[in-house]
Amino acid sequence: MASEQQAPGSDAPVKIYLKDYQQPNFWLxxxxxxFDIQDTYVDVLSRLSLERNTGVAGEGVRLHGEELELLSLALDGKALSDADYRLDTEALHIFSLPDHCQLEIKTRIYPDKNTSLEGLYQSKLMLCTQCEAEGFRKITYYLDRPDVMSEFFVRIEADQQQCPVLLANGNKVDAGELDNGRHFACWHDPHLKPSYLFALVAGRLAHIDDHFTTKSGREILLRVFVEDKDLDKCQHALDSLKYAMRWDEQVYGREYDLDIYMIVAVDDFNMGAMENKGLNIFNTSCVLAKAETSTDAEFQRVEAVVAHEYFHNWSGNRVTCRDWFQLSLKEGFTVFRDAEFSADMGSRTVKRVEDVSLLRSLQFAEDAGPMAHAVQPDSFIEISNFYTLTIYEKGAEIVRMIHRLLGPELFRKGSDLYFERHDGQAVTIEDFVAAMADVSGRDFSQFMRWYKQAATPEVKVEAEYDSEACTYTLRFRQHCRATAECQQKLPFLIPIDVGLIGANGKLAFALQGSSAEPATEFLVELSEAEQHFVFEHVNERPVPSLLRGFSAPVKLDFAYQSDELLQLMAYEDDGFCRWDAGQQLMIREINSAKEKLACGQQPELNQQLVELCRSLLADRKLDMSLLSLMLSLPSEKYLAEIATEVDVEAIYNARNWLESALAIALKTEFHACYTRLSELLFAAEYRSDAASVARRSLRNKALHYLVLTEEPAMLELAEQQFQRASNMSDELAAFKAIVHSCNDANTSRRERVIEQFYDRWHREALVMNHWFSVQATVPSATALEQVKKLSQHSAYDKLNPNKLRSLVAAFCAGNTRWFHDISGQGYRFLADEILRLNTANPQIASRLLTPLTQWRRYDQDRQALMKVELERIKSEANLSKDVFEVISKTLEA
Incomplete structure (x- = not known):
């Protein structure tokens, strides 16, 4: 691994650098x-077969280990004396080892006290593991680094009544009963893997089975383990797994390689899911799905996450990371793969719009903040802080650009070469890109800057039309702000997909200097700080459609006129650009409303925008899911991200004004849309297919707008839907519409549905997460008071990550107006929560910090209030590495 550096005499956590990477001096x-599982502890006996790496100096070995009780230590069968080793809080140092040896270590751990949810811990009725990134060192002393890959043999012993299910990676090779009501199971994983992919589960679980036949004819057992009460919520996950297995065979030629594939649903889990080889451990929110208890979005999330973890079997497991600086090697590539899978399963345009919305609202904000880092970062203190949108989403966009530059056939050849060349190895991002370069003959040296340079490139575009020559010139200038790793950024290679729109539709044109025939789109490659492209055979002044399909993760600046945006919306067939044009129009209306409201004037609704929305609602050919997105205003998060200085109240008030004004102006159309779709949906059984999901999405968007009119009849309509709903998508949409309506006349109805929702679903933990979130995000000055009250509710668990996300994170990140209230109480509340979780669960504490990391983007009063809380957190005596790193970077930025 890379070396760890710390200033002499400093108490600050050490920093690890990519430039200092070196191989370990021993291989495993x-x-x-x-594993000997007892009532209050687990004893772990490990036998490690080590072999000296002759290329690296060092007589002894440093084995990572934290929070372990060492019971015994032997080398080749002989107990080691105190003089042979040294133990500290982070490692076991053995001073001298022969070139080939077996090290036997016995440790004791206490899973029920492990609130960090890393290593082996207890969750409800089971013991389970989470070892990525560095959790295995909380199980036993080990070379806990991704470039150390080993064959694993695991034996688990436990009380048969307490733990009837005993699982580990690979294939089960033995099992049996023992004396005193105990039993055992033995598992063998024949594929080399690093310790971060190790998994163990023991407890009282039920399961459902299915099978999959691979393209070579092998029969694979598929098994999903859950608590008995959740057996009826597993079929969608199993179906999704089979779809993913078939898709990966067809699109990437990748076949599954064990006899069994297992998924376990766990309620206490820091992440979404984990791709442990053959034994995936999932957050319950990412595997359980049933129409009555899960929304359409949750069905889609289960499908996507199941696919993501399965795809990791090759892009992450069979070929893994050399070190944690290469994290996007597996995550960026696999997010791209799961996004393409989801696009093939549903609407490609809707999937693209959803992904870009997430990127521009949250990842761009990450790039603009103190935690900005390259996709291949140059240093870190705590790797858990780098499981970020930059690694995952921006990393996926970089892979998408490679796919766009090479085309599907060459990209497939490149991935085939990558898997064949590096199967069973721990490699780097450079190895992945080299495979793409080798099959295509392209030079990717400039492209690698996407991995090495942090922040979001900004591209300014100017246009010039020559009517006599029938040429249209686009001039590009790219710039990227200075960040910690690089003050002067070199130009990126930016693929920009360009189309030209005329008065009656798309134009065919040619790119000057290209041998390609005229076409309706061209991919140009921006490689210099300033560059221009000339398009020929352009017989009228066009409107440029830039960045079609969002061909690069950049901020684009082109001075569109409003009528040009309307022209794009009318004639562009690229769904992303059409949606984006509408978003730009809405942003202009919001900005105009901000100016008017700031002067005490009443804004006027742009009738062109009204007519545009009216025409969209009348368009029966448009994908209803896309229409729902096109009718959605830019989020407060995105409006804050594009603002020079975030004016919390102005954004909130202007956005609310426009949304309400559209609701009133289009009430007739929204009501007709709602009625038409209701007749279709109520007459049919629930289905989770794309067409049904689209209908519900649009119908519930119409309901949202109707309730905004604040007319009693519309609230009555929402309550009727709440009472009649046969699925959680419809029930939750109505529930949220009623609860978020702050009309005083709605108070009794709001209280009634809150109580009814609780009575119906208090036994369903995942549904209760919605109950907390909807109340946490009520746009009301009393929101924080309600959040504090709910934090004392019997259904709330202050250590469960899902509950923390549903209440604390929902308020702080999802109720921006009242979290940022000028009283500063929201900041104080969040700081208290972070300090409470600092040692209990450092990962969650660190992630909750995100809303405070943007403190410098707000007005001076709010900056001062946030800085007080940041300093208070930093002054904590026993600050975890996770929180220390984020706080330090936030205050230093």
Whole structure:
């Protein structure tokens, strides 16, 4: 791994640097683990077969280990004396080892006290593991680094009544009963893997089974383990798994390689899911789905996450990361793969718009803040802080650009070469790009800046039309702000997909200097700080459609006139550009309303925008899911991200004004849309297919707008839907519409549906997460008071990550107006929560910090209030590495 550096005499956590990477001085050829599970503790016996790496100096070995009780230590069967080793809080140092040896270590751990949810811990009725990134060191002393890959043999022993299910990676090779009501199971994973992919589950679980036949004819057992009460919520996950397995065979030629594939649903989990080889451990929110208890979005999330973790079997497991600086090697590539899978399963345009919305609202904000880092960062203190949108989403966009530059056939050849060349190895991002370069003959040296340079490039575009020559020139200038790793950014290679729109539709044109025939779109490659492209055979002044399909993760600046945006919306067939044109129009209306409201004037609704929305609602050919997105205003988060200085009240008031004004102006159309779709949906059984999801999405968007009119009849309509709903998408949409309506006349109805929702669903933990979130995001000055009250509710668990996300994170990140209230109480509340979780669960504490990291983008009064809380957190005596790193960067930026 890379070396760790710390200033002499400093108490600050050490920093790890990519430039200092070196191989370990020992390899692990075989790992044998025995787990003896008792009522209050687990004893772990490990036998490690080590072999000296002759290319690296060092007589002894440093084995990572944290929060372990060492019971015994032996080398080749002989107990080691105190003089042979040294133990500290982070490692076991053995001073001298022969070139080939077996190290036997026995440790004791206490899973029920492990609130960090890393390593082996207890969750409800089971013991389970989370070892990525560095959790395995909380199980036993080990070379816990991704470039150390070993064959694993695991034996688990436990009380048969307490833990009837005993699972580990690979294939089960033995099992049996023992004396005193105990039993055992043995598992063998024949594929080399690093310790971060190790998994173990033991407890009282039920399961459902299915099978999949691979393209070569092998029969694979598929098994999903859950608590008995959740057995009826597993079929969608199993179906999604089979779709993903078939898709990966067809699109990437990748076949599954074990006899069994297992998924376990766990309620206490820091992440979404984990791709442990053959034994995936999932947050319940990413595997359980049933129409009555899960929304359409949750069905889609389960499908996407199941696919993501399955795809990791090759892009992450069979070929893994050399070190944690290469995290996007597996995550960026796999997010791209799961996005393409989801696009093929549903609407490609809607999937693209949703992904870009997430990127521009949250990842661009990350790039603009103190935690900005390259996709291949140059240093870190705590790797858990780098499981970020930059690594995942921006990393996926970089892979998408490679796919766009090479085309599907060459990209497939490149991925085939990558998997074949590096199967069973721990490699780097450079190795992945080299495979793409080797099959295509392209030079990717400039493209690698996407991995090395942080922040979001900004591209300014100017246009010039020559009517006599029939040429249209686009001039590009790219710039990227200075960040910690690089003050002067070199130009990126930016692929920009360009189309030209005329008065009656798309134009065919030619790119000057290209041998390609005239076409309706061209991919130009911006590689210099300033560059221009000339398009020929342009017989009228066009409107440029830039960045079609969002061909690069950049901020684009082109001075569109409003009528040009309307022209794009009328004639562009690229769904992303059409949606984006509408978003730009809405942003202009919001900005105009901000100016008017700031002067005490009443804004006027742009009738062109009204007519545009009216025409969209009348368009029966448009994908209803896309229409729902096109009718959605830019989020407060995105409006804040594009603002020079975030004016919380102005954004909130202007956005609310426009949304309400559109609701009133289009009430007749929204009501007709709602009625028409209701007749279709109420007459049919629930289906989760794309067409049904689209109908519900649009119908519930119409309901949202109707309730905004604040007419009693519309609230009555929402309550009727709440009472009649046969699925959670419809029920939750109505529930949220009623609860978020702050009309005083609605108070009794609001209280009634809150109580009814609780009575119906208090036994369903995932549904209760919605109950908390909807109340946490009520746009009311009493929101924080309600959040504090709910934090004392019997259904709330202050250590459960899902509950924390549904209440604390929902308020702080999703109720921006009242979290940022000028009283500063929201900041104080969040700081208190972070300090409470600092040692209990450092990962969650660190992630909750995000809303405070943007403190410099607000007005001076709010900056001062946020800085007080940041300094208070920093002064904590026992600050975790996770929180320390984020706080330090936030205050230093």
């Amino acid at each position: 050829r075989k790992t044998e683990l025995e």
